[in-house]
Each structure stands twice: as C-alpha cells, then as structure tokens.
Amino acid sequence: MKNITFNSIKLKSAPQKIHETPENSVGIKYVILEPVGFPIKINGENIKVTVEDGKLFNQYARDQWENEIIKEGDYLFDNSIIPDYAFKVLSIYPKDGEITTKETIYKLNTPLKNEVNNIKKTYFEEIIGQEHAKKKCKIIMKYLEKPEIFGEWSPKNILFYGSPGTGKTMLARALASQTNSNLKLIKATELIGEHVGDSSKVIKGLYADAAANKPCIIFIDEIDAIALSRNYQSLRGDVSEVVNALLTELDGIHENEGVITIAATNNPDMLDLAVRSRFEEEILFKIPNEKERLEILKTYSKKLPIKTNVDFKKYVKKTEGMNGRTLKEKLLKPLLHKAIIEELTEISEKDFEETLNRLINQNTKNVPSELYN
Structure with missing residues (x-):
C-alpha cells in the first residue's frame, strides 16, 4: 500500500x-x-x-x-x-x-481523542456525593444511548456550576464512560484565536468534529473565560465574536443529533445572559458535607502506596469547607511526599494532624503553600 x-x-x-x-x-x-x-x-x-x-x-x-x-x-x-x-x-x-x-x-476525519480511553474509566458509583447532580444527569445518559427517541425534546446544553474541585469534570467523564461516548474535554481558552475571526472558526470546527464522531460530549471547562457578558467588550475585544459563535451552536440551528454540550463554571453570574439562557438545565455541584468528606479521605487513603494509620473521624470536622480536590491534592499528597522523603513506613496521626493544621492555616491566613516541611 x-x-x-x-x-x-x-x-x-x-x-x-x-x-x-x-x-x-x-x-x-x-x-x-x-x-x-x-x-x-x-x-x-x-x-x-x-x-x-x-x-x-x-x-x-x-x-x-x-x-x-x-x-x-x-x-x-x-x-x-x-x-x-x-x-x-x-x-x-x-x-x-x-x-x-x-x-x-x-x-x-480524525476521530476525537476519546479521553475515556486514555484514563481509567469512571462510573457514577465512584463519585462521592453530588447525588442531585448524578440524578439529573440520567436524562443525558438516556439521550446519548438513544438520541432518536427524543426528537425535538432532546437535552442539548447543560451547565455545571459550583465551587472548584467538586467533581464537574469527573462526572462528565463518567457520563462518557457509561454511555461509551466520545468525550472532548477542552478549556474554554483553547477556543480563543489569535486573530479576528479565528475564534468563530475554532468553535465551528469543534462542533463539526463532534458531529462526525457522535455520540459525543463536548465539555467546555471555565466557560466564563469566553462567554463573558458582552458588557466586558472593552476589556476583551473578541468577546462578541466568541459569544455569537457559541450562541449559534448552542441554539441548535444546525441539527447535531447525538452531540451534547456540557459547560462548567465557578462563576455563573459572569456569563453572558444570552449564553446562559441557552442552557436548559443548570446543575449545582456542592461542597461535600461531613459524611462525604470522611468517605473521600477513606477512599483516597486506600489508594496511597503506603499505610495510613489515621482515625479520620477525629479530624473530619476540621476539614469543613474543603472539596475533594483539596483533600486529595493538598492534604493526602503532601503527606505521601513527606513519607517518601523521610523514608517513613506509614502515615501517622501526628503527621496527618500537622499537615491538616498547616493547610487550615494557609486557607485562613493566605500564606504560601508547601508540599511538606
């Protein structure tokens, strides 16, 4: 050949x-x-x-x-x-x-990079908490599995909003895993072009790719970076161009059966009102409660390559306001790094408490973070 x-x-x-x-x-x-x-x-x-x-x-x-x-x-x-x-x-x-x-x-035609095939598959039962969000997403699953039964009543545009680190991206991955759909994970800033007209071409190309590789989920993270209210036009000259191109796709003027847009933001009030109105469903992601935080600590500690000799129940109240990402990346990860550096055989309660207190101090006093002492 x-x-x-x-x-x-x-x-x-x-x-x-x-x-x-x-x-x-x-x-x-x-x-x-x-x-x-x-x-x-x-x-x-x-x-x-x-x-x-x-x-x-x-x-x-x-x-x-x-x-x-x-x-x-x-x-x-x-x-x-x-x-x-x-x-x-x-x-x-x-x-x-x-x-x-x-x-x-x-x-x-170059098939979309299917994020699901490049990471460990994620399923709803692995996501701790966010029961309301998972329940709401069941209709998305039904649509991706059998889009033809929905017709004009299909869910098309969904907004995930809430604090950072609460599982918005993880849930999008779970949706793709459980429906065997392609997943296009992109940061909103990737859709911004260098010259006038570039952004609209990039956005059109994104949706054309998705249509050629359906069923497909387009997950746009930090959508407020491109879908700012057009009141901010003076701050960013390309705001109107990006917003208008995005509106064309979200409106579904050009039918894309089997393609769904999920956007995520920490600041829904910053969104352009016209863009926000196109999301037929807004799903809130909440900070985990005490029971959920305890489960997160137990779950991730079991994945550490070192024994954790800690009674998490004694400390879980002190983690109030922390999300899953913080518990994993700013609490458990520094503990692991410390254990590796100091050649420890286990993580003790003393180590855990010291690291937790340092994290609380950083959050309250806004001091620079350190992985370990």
Whole structure:
C-alpha cells in the first residue's frame, strides 16, 4: 500500500470547475472528509492518505473543489496529486449548505481523542456525593444511548456550576464512560484565536468534529473565560465574536443529533445572559458535607502506596469547607511526599494532624503553600 502524507507536497493548480450557483444557496463553511480510495482497484493497490499539515491540505482542497455542489454522503474526487482518488463527505457546516467557496475549510476525519480511553474509566458509583447532580444527569445518559427517541425534546446544553474541585469534570467523564461516548474535554481558552475571526472558526470546527464522531460530549471547562457578558467588550475585544459563535451552536440551528454540550463554571453570574439562557438545565455541584468528606479521605487513603494509620473521624470536622480536590491534592499528597522523603513506613496521626493544621492555616491566613516541611 502506498502512503501519501500532506506535509511537504508542492501544490499545483487544479482545473477549475464551473457550476451555476443555485438560487438562494448557502455557502459551506466547513467540510469533514474521509479518504476512501479508488473506485476501481488495480492489482489490489490502494493509497492511504494522512495529514500532518492541516493548512496545506486545506489549501490543496480549496484549489480543486471551489464551487463544488455537495451534501453529506457525496464523494469528492482528487484531480491533482492522486487523480480519481475519492474522499467521502462525512459532515458539512452549516447543514443546509450547498456550495463550497474559497473560504470553505476542509479537514480529514480524525476521530476525537476519546479521553475515556486514555484514563481509567469512571462510573457514577465512584463519585462521592453530588447525588442531585448524578440524578439529573440520567436524562443525558438516556439521550446519548438513544438520541432518536427524543426528537425535538432532546437535552442539548447543560451547565455545571459550583465551587472548584467538586467533581464537574469527573462526572462528565463518567457520563462518557457509561454511555461509551466520545468525550472532548477542552478549556474554554483553547477556543480563543489569535486573530479576528479565528475564534468563530475554532468553535465551528469543534462542533463539526463532534458531529462526525457522535455520540459525543463536548465539555467546555471555565466557560466564563469566553462567554463573558458582552458588557466586558472593552476589556476583551473578541468577546462578541466568541459569544455569537457559541450562541449559534448552542441554539441548535444546525441539527447535531447525538452531540451534547456540557459547560462548567465557578462563576455563573459572569456569563453572558444570552449564553446562559441557552442552557436548559443548570446543575449545582456542592461542597461535600461531613459524611462525604470522611468517605473521600477513606477512599483516597486506600489508594496511597503506603499505610495510613489515621482515625479520620477525629479530624473530619476540621476539614469543613474543603472539596475533594483539596483533600486529595493538598492534604493526602503532601503527606505521601513527606513519607517518601523521610523514608517513613506509614502515615501517622501526628503527621496527618500537622499537615491538616498547616493547610487550615494557609486557607485562613493566605500564606504560601508547601508540599511538606
């Protein structure tokens, strides 16, 4: 099998194809293609196409397919480098588009990095607390498993809000694990482009990728970083552009069955009102109560590679206001590091109490944190 990689190919002009533009046609802004091969194989030979330079492939595609009239499921045939090689049109944006233009963005289908396959699978029963949130998320599970039964009543946009470290990302991973869905975990700042117009292209591309890899969960963390109220336009010049592009996708103008958006924020009041109104469900994540904090300490201590000789019940009241991340990363982890440095065989109550008191002191007096003494 021969291999063609788009990383250093010199482009050459392709023959121009002339079509009469249909009346009231909508230009396609984004096309996702899948390399299929030749209609007829000679001696069983085929060519595998890969892309290392996306911009190069995009320019190559624009040169030869400008003004093509296409819809999802059609085929585009190469007439330049590998003549008659077929690319299947997997997805277009907007869905009602017809004509490709010199502004159309072409991309080869590259399955979304499925976070679930790269980490230990997470399930609802492993998430301590947040019972209300888990109950609310059952409808999302049903939708991802059988989106066709919901029709126009499908859940599309969900907002997770609450203090940091309360399990918002973990619950999104659990949803993907239990429904065997693709998961796109991104920080909101990853959607901000360098130049005017870049952000809207990135957002459109994100949703086009998700549609080609459904069922899919798009999890946007810290959404307030891009969906700020447009009152802050003077502080960030690209606020309106980002918000408008996001609104288009959240509105579901271009139907994406099997794709759901979950956004997370610690500051829901900072969100643009128009964006916030698009979330049909807002789910609160609470700071763990005393019983939940005790369970978190017991659960994570069992995962430590060293024995923990501590009666957590004696200290759990002093952890009031701490979330799961704090208990793991700022209490148990420093204890482990200290034990490793000092070559201890177990974590004692004295060590635990000293570290806990230091953490409380840091939180109340705002002093710099240390992993261990």
